Amino acid sequence: MPFFAALLLLGVVACKKDETFTEKLTAEWNSTAIKVDGVAAPSTTTMFLHLQTGNNFEITTNIAPFTHPTSGVWSADEANSKLTLAGNIWTIHHLEGNTLRIGNTVDGKEIEIDLEK
Secondary structure, three states: OHHHHHHHHHHHHHOOOOOOHHHHHOEEEEEEEEEEOOEEOOOOOOEEEEEOOOOEEEEEEOOOOOOOOOEEEEEEEOOOOEEEEOOEEEEEEEEEOOEEEEEEEEOOEEEEEEEEO
16 A cells, blocks of 8 residues: 555656746745846845735845835746836846846846845
């Protein structure tokens, strides 16, 4: 009987549905590194990005100045590797497992943010 239980468990794991692009992004993301115009920001510079189910988002950051909206509606475009936050379009440079890298121009400065779930 234990053999059949193991076989059944293996079948359930093997049939796990692949996450959609939006599902992969839906999470609480914490910055691990931030670059401004290609220069690493101090380690005390942080950003928390919560991409919620239902397509609302919240940002908490001490990046200064940061005039980007800190809440609103988000959407994702897998074909073009874009993340839209309240109308501002960020480029998704990397999304794999628990890591995400996004970039944008904010207040005339190139911002690149590495995030982790």
